[in-house]
Amino acid sequence: MNIEEIKEGAEHAHEHGEKPLGLTMAVVAVLLAMATLLGHRAHTEEVVLQGERNTQWVNFDTKRMQRTLHEDFAILSASLPGAQEKAAEFKEKARLEREGEPGKDGAPAKEGTDKIRERALELDAEMKLTQRRANYYDGAELFLEISIVLCSIALLAEMKLFWKLSFITTFIGIGIVLWGFLLH
Secondary structure (H helix, E strand, C coil): CCHHHHHHHHHHHHHCCHHHHHHHHHHHHHHHHHHHHHHHHHHHHHHHHHHHHHHHHHHHHHHHHHHHHHHHHHHHHHHCCCCHHHHHHHHHHHHHHHHEECCCCCCCCEECHHHHHHHHHHHHHHHHHHHHHHHHHHHHHHHHHHHHHHHHHHHHHCCHHHHHHHHHHHHHHHHHHHHHHCCC
16 A cells, blocks of 8 residues: 555545544543453452352351350250359350450450451442442443444444444443442
């Protein structure tokens, strides 16, 4: 291809408004890539949070069962003659399961059921927020993809109406990303 053909092609693109259209497609493609990245990151974070949340609930259930067992043994021991000391021991173990236990000899402290439950509920809320954000990013991705399709139709059909419509879907996509980003 010689220089004259390149100049002629550039003039043709400029006359038919294809240059701004191509630039619009490039900008929307970058926005789409950013929305896609945010969506993938949010979904990954959601999975990690779900794993941590599940671990906390399993720990809570285990501690709660141990506490219930100690409480039941305390009640049984209290009804036996001469087992008051053992009943007090089981009551203390149940209390430690509920409230936690300070660390001994350099070992870390053990959290009680109340603290573990609080952390699990915090992780529940955090996971749900991340899930909602990911859904917004996915929705934004859809609108940005529609924008690129509209630009492609405008380019192929040489109809500026589709190009103008692409701006609407692009702004909707950007708005949805920002809305998801600002969720609390």
